[in-house]
Amino acid sequence: MGSVLLTPPIAILAFLQTEFATGEQKEVGFIDWAWIQENFTEDIVPAFFQSIYLCFISLAIAIIISVPLGILSARYRALYPPLTAITGFFYTIPSFSMFTILLFVIGFEIGATPAIVALVLYSLLVLIRNVVTGLDSVPPETKDAARGMGLTDRQILFRVELPLALPVIVAGMRIAIVTLIGISVIGAYIGAGGLGTLIFDGITRDFPTLYVTGAVLSTLLALAADLLFVGAERILSPWASRSRGAT
């Protein structure tokens, strides 16, 4: 019952409906394929790459912030509750509100910057939580063994704890990137560019080809990113693939 399984048939249905309902006299169908062909390299491809850029740069910045904060909160527990409270607060603010507050209250200029700031703020909760959960999941015996082998605290962190926590951290990245793609689409409204631009232009120009292209491509991008990180998770935790099952 996931929406994606329904959306393509619905899009096709809508396409057929208008195609047949209006009969032969109509030259251009619901989807104007000629337009897609003409504007593919100028409009569609750059929008696609702009979306990828927005999401991955935001994810990268969020990782750079979250991993140290996660390591610190795994060490000093007192940090963790306030940190989840603050990042949870950001996470709950609806994205359209967040963009509006960043523009009208904080005073950002229209463009990619406020979108990236919002996307980073949204990723923090999931990433920090998964870094902490990942580090917590390392068995104390393993750390004891490492210490017994004469590794220093720093060596234990980088050679034992982080590698073992990596699958959980990557699982967090997976949730984050999918959320980011969904939100970045809305960022086009404040001039961040990307596939959302096609959607909003399509709505204002009442040109279905544009917004259907934007919607379908952003869906495909989210699914591809999801698959990419599922794959990474599997590769990083070969020992867990059999027992862990679906989640």
Add this chain to the structure above:
Amino acid sequence: MDEFKAVLQRPDFTDNVIIHIEYLLLATLIGILVSIPLAVLVHRSPSASTAAINVGNIGRAVPSLAVLVLMFPVFGLGFDSALFALTLVAIPPILINAVVGLRQVSPQILDSAKGMGLSGRQILSGIQVPIAAPIIFAGIRTSAVQVVASATLATFIGGGGLGDYIVEGYQRNSTAIALAGAISVAVLAFITEVGFWGLERTFTPKGLKIAQRRGRTGK
């Protein structure tokens, strides 16, 4: 500030608050009515459960603006179209959590229930659902908050709601109007988060709370 208050006092503001709350309650409720029976249906079979979870994960990946926009050519502009899209947004988190929740009940507990002579239905309603309740409610909370956020976008397909003011604020370049929309949506999202969190606590069985506490102190 006066301008901000003036927006909140507009008669259409109350209407749009009500529309937004209708989206929240209806989409979440329909989401529950679709997801939970489905989860009950599939949870016994490992392959059906995996399939349901994968479908849920795929559904969760679809950007909510894309779902809304793709409904528009089918159902046209308006409330119904947006409600249908928002229901699709609400289903995946509830479905995933319900399947995971029902499946994580330990086989020992199920065996002892069977040994006590409980029927399949009794085991489901008396044991599995209460144990899974916190996880299911967490899924419902995720969905509800997401519906509040996504309903802001209903304005783009003529569905009304508080998003109207954000868009109006951008179009007229009015900070007061944009913030009246943005802040009221954010407040609604927080109320939803806290309210559903309260429900989650209420529906967690007492024994489970004790076990959770023990588990925490035990480690």
